[in-house]
Amino acid sequence: MNIYNDFKNQIFEIFLKVTKNNNKSLDDIHTLKEKFTVELPREESHGDISTNICLVLSKIVGLKPIELAILMKSNLEKLDCFVGISIEGPGFININLENSFWHEQILKILKLKSKFGRSEIFLNNNINVEFVSANPTGPLHVGHVRGAVIGDVLSNILKMVGYNVTKEYYINDAGNQIDVLAASVFIRYEELITKNKAEIPEGYYPGEYLIQLAKSLYDVHGDSLLNVDKLKSLELIKKFSIEYLLNQIKDDLKKLNIEMDKYSSEKKLVEDLSVEKTIQELDKKGLIYIGVLPSPKSNAEDWEPKEQTLFKAKKFGDDEDRTIIKSDGALTYFASDVAYHRDKLIRTKGKLINIWGADHSGYVKRMTAAVNAIADKDGQLEIKLCQMVNLIKNNKPLKMSKRAGNFITLNEIIDEVGADAIRFIMLTRKNDQVLDFDFDKVTEKSKDNPVFYVKYAHARICSVLNKAEQLGYDTEKNNYDLSYLNNDVHLKLCKILTYWPKVIETSAIHKEPHRVAFYLIELSSVFHSLWSLGREYDELRFFQKENDASTYANLNLLKAIKVVICSGLDLFSVSAPQEM
């Protein structure tokens, strides 16, 4: 239920009628419809609905915008609910709607409840959202949180518009870093048994979490791993460590209210020869060759040209061709990444989304190139980058060094501020904007803290509804006469609530979950205004002692607000408490 789309269709019908273009092909109709907009104007004096159709489509029919507008106006006036139609500026058509129209929307919301906001515009489309995908070499830290939340909430939003969503985590459990991990664990294991404090060599994982891991390893295997062939031990430690760390990661995600649908293993792709097959497939397409990369523009001192196996990424928009097999015969990580994306494409039969940290921005082009090559068409992969998060405490930035133990884990933050605050705050900034996460602010009980502000609005509504029940009002019943809701603030709330499906839709189309957060804050703000107006004007109080019908109208409006706030917080997996 998106009234703007409904009106768009009606307005377009009229356009076709007055310009005698009824015989357009479906394709034409689609492209014409893409061109103009029907929206709630920013400026209230521009009416309830505004369209630029005359400005955009007048040329096509050989008219001036104003001429077309005049032609359309008389036809628009015949439609229901349209009370004031005016032509403004260079040829905008602004339309006002009867109050009753907005009141009906409230009743629709109450009927649909949590289904309000859902749409079917992408019904039965498949989509795979890959996010987090942190290497299983340590616990999750703040760097991962933002992507985790954005990926999870985006998935929820996509579900609301009809997508079949798979939330996926790619485990980099093969390659050199895992060897290093195992060797690092071995050092800790040795340390534990020999009680000699270990030196952690350069390049190894120094984190103290490995001490705990080594203890678990000892609990299971005793000191037996010291006495057998070290290669064998390391192989066993590898498996053990990955499982241990991955379980830890899963636990952390669970604490953040995130559950993945699928975990994919890189190791498996190497073992079942998917990587080889992928390279063969690209080779068949003539996209693989043996060659030498050009010398890099900087730091070229120790550059040596070497022959290696390359993928023709340049042909698909990348800056260079990219190495698939190194000169020493080993596969690059890029090779298994390509295989992984091929695997996802085959499984998904739809589009792919990757949520990456901004530090991976250099890989966007090559990955997109590879997916375009495999899929034989563009646009199957969309990569959303999220910028870094600055932690702030006592007005000072918390600097994390990569040295041992000196990073803040996700777990620690959850324990300190709670999952709700983390999730909400991560969505209060556009994903490509750097975000400050202020420990003090996010737990503050004030307007400064959007999490609190929105939850508080919900709690206040619940408190009124409880009171209503105590006073003997039937809060379950809808379908009351809402004509009492005729104040500007009432109508503003109706309009904002009606806008909800559109918010979901644009968030889904542009993959921008932050829009939902801003919307919820705005909605809460107008609600708080209405509440306070009741202090000043008796007729704006929710309970009208002499007039039950008016009271019920108010209660219905509040219930509608509650429906939308709950849906929004539900999308975020943030709780909506009855009282605070």
Added chain:
RNA sequence: GCGCCCGUAGCUCAGCUGGAUAGAGCACCAGACUUCGAAUCUGGGUGUCGGGAGUUCGAAUCUCUCCGGGCGUGCCA
């Protein structure tokens, strides 16, 4: 050097993907609690949208160029 992102009010940020007079919050000042929760609300003013050029009915938004900041940049992992 190259690539990506960012630059909007004193500060933190939106701006419906090209729309009309560019909007919020914070901070600052002044007000509102015997009432449905004052953890809130109401007023009060702020802009060379980093600079310049271009595209058109119309640009914060698209293109080019320059300036400033962040991140990333070899067969890494």
